[in-house]
Amino acid sequence: MASLEIKNISKRFGKVVALSQVDFHVEDGEFCVLLGPSGCGKSTLLEIIAGLTHQDEGTVFIDDRSVTNLSPRERDVAMVFQNYALYPHMTVAQNLGFGLRMRGMPSEMIGKKIMETARLLGITELLDRRPKELSGGQRQRVAMGRALARRPNIFLLDEPLSNLDARLRVSVRLELKKLHERIQTTILYVTHDQVEAMTLGDKVVVMREGKVHQIDPPQIIYNKPADTFVATFIGSPMINLFKGIMTEQEGRFILKAEDFHLEYVHGDLHVGNGELEIGIRPEDITVSHEPAKGLRATVEMVTDVGAEKYIHTKLGSTSLTAKAAKEESFQIGETISLGINPSHLHFFHDGRRI
Amino acid sequence: MSRGFWTKTVFIFGVSLAAAFSLVPFLLFVSSAFKTQTQVTSIPPQWWPDFSLKFFRSALKNYGIMHYLVNSIIVAGTTTLVTISFGAFGGYALARLKKRWAHLILMGILACAMFPQIAIAGPIWRFLQMMGWLNTYQGLVLPYVALTLPLAIWILTLFFHEIPRELESASLVDGCTRFGAFIRVVLPLSTPGLFTASILCFIYAWNEFFLALLIMTDPARQTMPVGIALFQGEHTVPWGEIAAASFLTTAPLVLMVLVFQRRIVTGLSAGAVKG
Numbered sequence A: 001m002a003s004l005e006i007k008n009i010s011k012r013f014g015k016v017v018a019l020s021q022v023d024f025h026v027e028d029g030e031f032c033v034l035l036g037p038s039g040c041g042k043s044t045l046l047e048i049i050a051g052l053t054h055q056d057e058g059t060v061f062i063d064d065r066s067v068t069n070l071s072p073r074e075r076d077v078a079m080v081f082q083n084y085a086l087y088p089h090m091t092v093a094q095n096l097g098f099g100l101r102m103r104g105m106p107s108e109m110i111g112k113k114i115m116e117t118a119r120l121l122g123i124t125e126l127l128d129r130r131p132k133e134l135s136g137g138q139r140q141r142v143a144m145g146r147a148l149a150r151r152p153n154i155f156l157l158d159e160p161l162s163n164l165d166a167r168l169r170v171s172v173r174l175e176l177k178k179l180h181e182r183i184q185t186t187i188l189y190v191t192h193d194q195v196e197a198m199t200l201g202d203k204v205v206v207m208r209e210g211k212v213h214q215i216d217p218p219q220i221i222y223n224k225p226a227d228t229f230v231a232t233f234i235g236s237p238m239i240n241l242f243k244g245i246m247t248e249q250e251g252r253f254i255l256k257a258e259d260f261h262l263e264y265v266h267g268d269l270h271v272g273n274g275e276l277e278i279g280i281r282p283e284d285i286t287v288s289h290e291p292a293k294g295l296r297a298t299v300e301m302v303t304d305v306g307a308e309k310y311i312h313t314k315l316g317s318t319s320l321t322a323k324a325a326k327e328e329s330f331q332i333g334e335t336i337s338l339g340i341n342p343s344h345l346h347f348f349h350d351g352r353r354i
Numbered sequence B: 001m002s003r004g005f006w007t008k009t010v011f012i013f014g015v016s017l018a019a020a021f022s023l024v025p026f027l028l029f030v031s032s033a034f035k036t037q038t039q040v041t042s043i044p045p046q047w048w049p050d051f052s053l054k055f056f057r058s059a060l061k062n063y064g065i066m067h068y069l070v071n072s073i074i075v076a077g078t079t080t081l082v083t084i085s086f087g088a089f090g091g092y093a094l095a096r097l098k099k100r101w102a103h104l105i106l107m108g109i110l111a112c113a114m115f116p117q118i119a120i121a122g123p124i125w126r127f128l129q130m131m132g133w134l135n136t137y138q139g140l141v142l143p144y145v146a147l148t149l150p151l152a153i154w155i156l157t158l159f160f161h162e163i164p165r166e167l168e169s170a171s172l173v174d175g176c177t178r179f180g181a182f183i184r185v186v187l188p189l190s191t192p193g194l195f196t197a198s199i200l201c202f203i204y205a206w207n208e209f210f211l212a213l214l215i216m217t218d219p220a221r222q223t224m225p226v227g228i229a230l231f232q233g234e235h236t237v238p239w240g241e242i243a244a245a246s247f248l249t250t251a252p253l254v255l256m257v258l259v260f261q262r263r264i265v266t267g268l269s270a271g272a273v274k275g
Helices: A042-048 A092-102 A107-121 A136-149 A165-184 A192-202 A218-223 A227-234 B002-031 B037-041 B054-062 B064-094 B099-112 B118-133 B137-162 B165-173 B179-189 B191-207 B210-215 B224-229 B239-261
Strands: A004-013 A016-026 A033-036 A058-062 A078-079 A152-157 A187-191 A203-208 A211-216 A240-249 A250-259 A261-264 A274-280 A286-287 A295-304 A308-313 A318-325 A334-342 A345-349
Touching: A004 A042, A016 A042, A016 A203, A016 A211, A016 B118, A033 A192, A042 A078, A042 A152, A042 A187, A042 B165, A058 A187, A078 A136, A078 B165, A092 A107, A092 A136, A136 A152, A136 A165, A136 A187, A136 A274, A165 A192, A165 A211, A187 A192, A192 A218, A203 A218, A203 A227, A203 B118, A211 A218, A227 A274, A227 A334, A240 A318, A240 B224, A261 B179, A308 A334, A318 A334, A345 B037, B002 B054, B002 B239, B037 B239, B054 B064, B054 B239, B064 B099, B064 B137, B064 B179, B064 B191, B064 B224, B099 B137, B118 B137, B118 B210, B137 B210, B165 B179, B165 B210, B179 B191, B210 B224, B224 B239
Parallel strands: A033 A187, A033 A203, A078 A152, A152 A187
Antiparallel strands: A004 A016, A004 A058, A203 A211, A240 A250, A240 A274, A250 A261, A274 A345, A286 A334, A295 A308, A295 A334, A308 A318
């Protein structure tokens, strides 16, 4: 177990900037999730940490020791690959023990470690099989096991669940969380799936196009997104964003959007006068059938996901999506009223949170 | 009759024709090898032999083909070993090199394989003479390696290319050195390619006649093809012995291919990554 420090890492591939001055810290025993759309450089960062790729600038510290000049072997990290990368010519047991053997552990010890790991992951009956005889979920476990068996300083997981089907993904996700609680090791987990990031991470690092946008615990990422990218990337359905102007009139703040206005009474906010981008999460908008109160909007479409409903509405030219309980029913074209609690609004200027 | 029936019939007929075309001369000398002296020259020719081993005995005793066989094994075996070792390293480097450069180099290697043998025979002979390597095993192995290496590199490059990079990355993280990853992960997964390349190199070196004739003038060092060609005396052509010796030359190859065929299992890397 160890802490991990990423300092000013930059990397280019030809003209493409893969990473630009990435900077963050993972505490000993922390579960840190790197979240970002595909191509944002998160996998490159993992490879740099593992020592498979070299950064152009910056330093990686493991336990406050620079590992820049160390080979992957000397860094003592373990990595789980997206496509598992199990050795097809070895049995499950040999796969699990490979790292130990490469590090010169006596074979009796290796056998014990293999059994211990297999029991932990519930794959004892698979030990004699070869990877091609395993299902996707089993392969995933073996890949995890290969990393676990060595008890390395740091675990690097590169989208380990993305090749599993939806149901399995949920159960493996839960297992992973439990596993981390049991072994309390440092994990850096790469994903593009916001649900994985929200449920697994103690800390989430949101990245886009090689840059870090926000580093915070998941709740803060969700409740206080640092910029419009983070706000729109996390949350489903997506946060509503619209432009507006804030004006102060006799001590009251009035928010004027294109087709409606809101009174904002949160006095402690200094958003200043001028153009803003305003965000509101769908669950922070209440929907009512009585057109008299609130903002009048027209129902454009209703998405029924079973547990709840998403109401896509139009206020003039502004689109707003609201969440409604599954019992409620709405007709397309119906005029409804929306209630927006001003204290749930997010304000952005030039894309950054105010 | 359905269309499938006719397609199948025509297909089977075509394949049989092709097989017969290639096999008849071969079967003819196999049959000759097991004939007796009178049967070989009988008119009309007799297809089914008496399974006499006289010609084999004569070939072994009177023509001493055993030492040709030993020479062939030494030369072809060494050639294969050296070619595959160099080919594996070269092929791995090319498979992992930047695409444009690798392509250029592969084309260059292919160009080397295009020289007609007769054009390089002279320089090779001069060079070997200078080195004092005429009539030595290394004198024959050297040009053979040079001639088989392009093919080996091509085959192996293609095979290494198919091996997912993640497997190497995984082994590096697991604690292998680059060389260790090559030996423990890349090579074992390339066995089909290694066997294919080995067999082709071995067959080439085993059957090669022209350079062998040129370089090995000392009967003690001659390989099987040259030995057999020199069977005929001034007045005699010992067909039976030639057939028997040819059989002994060909049988190991056929046997080798049959044995290794099972090892050339494609799709060995199935299950490595998602699939």
